[in-house]
Amino acid sequence: MSPNQSLLSAFSVTHxxxxxxxxxxxxxxxxxxxxxxxSIALEEMGLPYEAHRIDFGSNDQLSPEFVGTFLNNKIPALIDPDGPGGQPLALFESGAMLVYLAEKTGQFLPKDPARRYEALQWLMFQMGGVGxxxxxxxxxxxxxxxxFEDKRPRDRYLAESRRLLGVLEQRLTGRRWIMGDDYTIADMAILPWxxxxxERYGVGDQVGWSDFPETARVLAQFVQRPAVQRGLAVGA
Structure with a gap:
């Protein structure tokens, strides 16, 4: 057994x-x-990784092995065998993973403190609102x-989604990416949603997608990136 195998065996999910x-x-x-x-971030950053598909149909995310490592029983989840101090690190919450990977590699998160927090602001916009x-x-x-005969809950979420798209549209007007010329983890977080x-929910008409041409422009260039295409295929 390799040293990394021995270290990873302490995590129940690896069983x-x-x-x-x-x-x-x-x-x-x-x-x-x-x-x-x-998966998009890992592909963009060029990090070697091994993907394990967690099948919701089989309730893999509720298995004792998965929950024993990741208490929140949600995907994605990540183990870095070479974490801080050379020790393995297990993480859940995709936003935390994106920040961790960006800091680990020194990529896709501005170094300037003010711009760094601005990018993190947009990451939190996705975590707390868009998602x-x-x-x-x-x-x-x-x-x-x-x-449900009462459509008010659905309509409330549609209205709020339209509002959030409006915020994003204003931000992207005149910018290549959310942070301007710099492509960051904020784009990787927001644009898949x-x-x-x-495309999947098919609510373009309900949210007035034609009113958001700047967002459509940025989404189109995002999905054309080869690393994004590879990341989108992981776990399919």
């Missing part, structure tokens, strides 16, 4: 999903908007919308 390459980052994911944020609101739209549209809202 159900044994690593073939224990020296690589171990990613536990599915091709959801949150899941692909981290939860767009996700609720997805629930009502894909699963619950026809089962915008893609999902329009």
């Amino acid at each position: 159900k999903w044994p690593p073939q390459y224990p020296d690589r980052l171990q990613l536990y994911t599915l091709a959801t908007p949150n899941g692909v944020k981290v 939860p609101m767009f996700g609720q739209v997805g629930f009502f549209v894909l699963f619950g919308g026809r089962d 915008v893609r999902n809202l329009i």
Whole structure:
């Protein structure tokens, strides 16, 4: 057993999903908007990693092995066998993972303190607003919308999603990316959710997608990036 295998065996998740390459980052994911944020980042950063598909249909995320390592039983989740101080580090919460990977590699997060916090602001905009609101739209549209006579909850989430798109549209007007010329983890966090809202949930008409040409422009250039295309395929 290699040193890294021995270290990783302390994490219960590796008992159900044994690593073939224990020296690589171990990613536990599915091709959801949150899941692909981290696979896209790993591809953009050129980090070697091993992906393990967590199947919701089999409730993999609720298994004792998964929960024993990642208490929040959500994907994505990550183990770095070479974490701070050379010790393995297990993380859940995609936003925390993006910050960790950006700082580990020195990529896609501005070095200037003011711009760094500005980028983190937009990352939190996704974590606290875009993800939860767009996700609720997805629930009502894909699963619950026809089962509820009262459409007010669904319409509330649609209205808030439109408001959030408006904020993003203002930010992107005259900018190549959220932080201007610099492509950052904020783009990797937000744009997969915008893609999902329009393409998978199919609510372009309901949120007035045609009113957001700058956001559409940036989304189009985002999905054309080869690393983004590879990241989107992970866990599919």
